[in-house]
Amino acid sequence: MxxxxxxxxxxxxxxxxxCSESYFDINTNPNSLPTAxxxxxxxxxxxxxxxxxxxxxxxQGSSEIGFYWSGQWTQGNGYIINTAQFAYxxxxxxxxxxxxxxxxxxxxxxxxxxxxxxxxxxxxxxxxxxxxxxxxxxxxxxxxxxxxxxxxxxxxxxxxxxxxxxxxxxxxxxxxxxxxxxxxxxxxxxxxxxxxxxxxxxxxxxxxxxxxxxxxxxxxxxxxxxxxxxxxxxxxxISEGSGFITGEEVGVGGPTFYLATAGKLNPVYDRWGYDANGAKRALNNYPRPTQFLINTLKANGDTLRMKRIAYANSGENGNAPGTSLLKEVSANYSGTPFGVSSGYLPANTVPLGPSLLVKGEYNRPYILMTASEVQFLLAEAKERYADVTLPQTAQGYFEEGIKQSFRVLGANVAGAEAYKGSGIVNYDWAASPNKLSAIAIQKWISFVNFNGLEAWAEYRRTNLPExxxxxxxxxxxxxxxxxxxxxxxxxxxxxxxxxxxxxxxxxxxxxxxxx
The missing domain is CATH 1.25.40.390 (Serine Threonine Protein Phosphatase 5, Tetratricopeptide repeat)
Known part of the structure; x- marks a missing residue:
């Protein structure tokens, strides 16, 4: 410590x-550190x-292992498989x-x-x-x-x-x-x-x-x-009165702090994106969204978020930052099976997407907590403890959580509204027989690319999704x-x-x- x-x-x-005269004061102990x-x-x-x-x-930071062990990311092929992470x-x-x-x-x-x-x-x-x-x-x-x-x-x-x-x-x-x-x-x-x-x-x-x-x-x-x-x-x-984080994220740094200088980039951009000169990092090909994640989003028609979570196969178009090399249609989005060691190369699998990495955007804030997480916490609190003094319904918090997840990913929030009354289990509140399971699964999706530690913790607590x-x-x-x-x-x-x-x-x- x-x-x-x-x-x-x-x-x-x-x-x-x-350069101060006091620095040369002979009565100052040169072996004593000044007070910070x-x-x-x-x-x-x-x-x-x-x-x-x-x-x-x-x-590696602590959140990265959480992305893997919660089933959201895996290792890209082209590297020797990391047995500590994927064979435990x-x-x-x-x-x-x-x-x-x-x-x-x-x-x-x-x-x-x-x-x-x-x-x-x-x-x-x-x-x-x-x-x-x-x-x-x-x-x-x-x-x-x-x-x-x-x-x-x-x-x-x-x-x-x-x-x-x-x-x-x-x-x-x-x-x-x-x-x-x-x-x-x-x-x-x-x-x-x-x-x-x-x-x-x-x-x-x-x-x-x-x-x-x-x-x-x-x-x-x-x-x-x-x-x-x-x-x-x-x-x-509730009685304290300050409220919760709503409609925005808790983010470190941002445009006035991170710089296009080595060692001063947003840490996510620096690790998995690009260096200060815009050259792609070798590690850009390492973390890959899992096949389970991509297929789950496709199965539920959740392609707006999918296209923000991941670029299409082959990755970002460096000449048009924020867009994919391939046409952004569902058929061009292929996840990587968790722990697989061969057969899924960068050209035929999706990498981390524009919600996290866009060439040249080195100064985004690093997110510690999302507004969507807070809404899902409120939804679970109200669903479990109906008599707590939270003002909204569990359904209201749940639906706002999905909306905030779309927003932070950069997806059109109208896509979140479309799930109301859709009949899709774990997306439409009324159609979901187990409300706590629906909250847990939507919270898991909302953590993708933003908070691996929380994704892993919630996965251990709820055992969801499977x-x-x-x-x-x-x-x-x-x-x-x-x-x-x-x-x-x-x-x-x-x-x-x-x-x-x-x-x-x-x-x-x-x-x-x-x-």
Whole structure:
């Protein structure tokens, strides 16, 4: 749990003051790092969160594995099959997102602990929201993790692990604290630029906090006995009054932040799209939408979204960015079977589409949470708990969720309206006998290209949709339910790792995964 980005920010402060006379003061200890201003640390921390989740041209982010294991993406042929990902042949040396997450969490903790002293109280609320987001993702990847004893530097070099359900409850409290801080501390105008998500809009930060709280609560909805906890907490969100994220996404960066310069591109564009000079990345041919996804969309007439999720076979036309080389008709859209290692080359399969990648659009925001996800969370909350004080019907939230999914993909939202009364199960509310299943399947579709971690978490929680097993595992039914604790943590904190017991990634379920 290092302080890497804090030290980097401190170095920036040091370099920036190198021409000042005070730098040459003989009474200054040259071996003592200067204090990093929380606003610099906060900006860097948010950017780091985006790259840790999305990945970069140099390495996989935590969300990418979720796209694979939720059945939305697979590996393009032309590469040696990755057996860790598609045959589930992995160890505690694979999928170490832990170290980068805790490094990043230390940055947010620094902001929280130093905001008051630097007259930047307005950063405490946003830093707490981001801290809660990262811890939610850590729990969903690893289960029990260090929480109450973590982020203390040398005061706790071997932090104990906390129970995952208790962490979830503490994250709700942390988000409550964040909202109090947000309401009490408006951003100072000179520091709005340090917030590369909402540009200092504390109301939107509070709405993000409430939306994240709802995600954490609904994640537990299938756990026996949790209704008595969840319902009052949902009602508390409503009575608090800030509302939820609606009609827009929670996005990092954007046109004023990302640049056409190496290392400063949107991380998605940088990893799977193009470099700063517009040259296509080799990895553009790696992730491929699955045959199951493409065929499911076709079977339900959902071609408007399909054509935004994927380009037609052969990919994007670089001379007409945002369009396909082939004619964009359903017959030219072919998915790749999950885990297949040959026979499905780039020329005859679909790649990631214009909802995610368009040549030259290097400065799109990186999306942390979509408005469609929030609507589906509200739909499930109302369907499960009819007496919560949410103002709309479950059907209303469900239909708005589909509409917002069309919008964020860049598809004509009239296509969403056409499903009302269509009779298509899991699209038309009235025609869907199992409303919770319809919500789960539409939420799964809405995550495609935007949030692999949530897609995988919801797949584990609901077991929907029923995706095909990897071709690499003939006759086997096992699926990964979590990660091993990384060998780096075992090496530095072995006693506390061992205290979690034997971990079987195929049977040691997280507390909210009850089916």
């Amino acid at each position: 290092k302080l890497k980005s804090i030290f980097i920010s401190a170095l920036v402060v040091l370099v920036g003051s190198s 201003s929380p606003n610099y640390v906060f900006t860097n921390a948010i950017n780091t969160s985006a790259t840790n989740i999305a990945g970069t041209s140099a390495g 042949n992995f160890t505690n040396g694979d999928f170490n997102y832990w170290d980068n997450y805790y490094d990043n969490l230390q940055d947010y903790e620094y902001v929280i602990n130093n905001a008051d002293a630097n007259n930047q109280k307005f950063l405490k609320g946003p830093a707490k929201v981001m801290k809660a987001l990262l811890y939610q993702q850590l729990v969903d990847m690893y289960g029990n993790v260090p929480y109450s004893d973590a982020l203390k530097g040398t005061a706790s070099l071997a932090p104990k692990f906390d129970d995952q359900k208790t962490i979830y409850e503490n994250l709700i409290k942390l988000l409550d604290e964040a909202i109090v801080d947000l309401k009490a501390n408006a951003f100072a105008g000179a520091f709005v630029g340090s917030d590369i998500i909402f540009r200092g809009n504390t109301t939107k930060w509070a709405q993000f906090a409430n939306s994240l709280k709802l995600r954490i609560l609904i994640r537990q909805s299938k756990v026996a006995g949790r209704e008595a906890y969840i319902k009052p907490e949902i009602n508390k969100i 995706t095909p097993q990897s071709i690499q595992l003939v006759g086997e039914t096992k699926r990964p339910l979590r990660f091993f604790y990384p060998n780096t943590e075992s090496g530095s904190n072995g006693t506390n790792v061992e205290a979690q017991g034997a971990i079987d990634v195929f049977s040691t379920k997280l507390f909210w995964d009850v089916d």
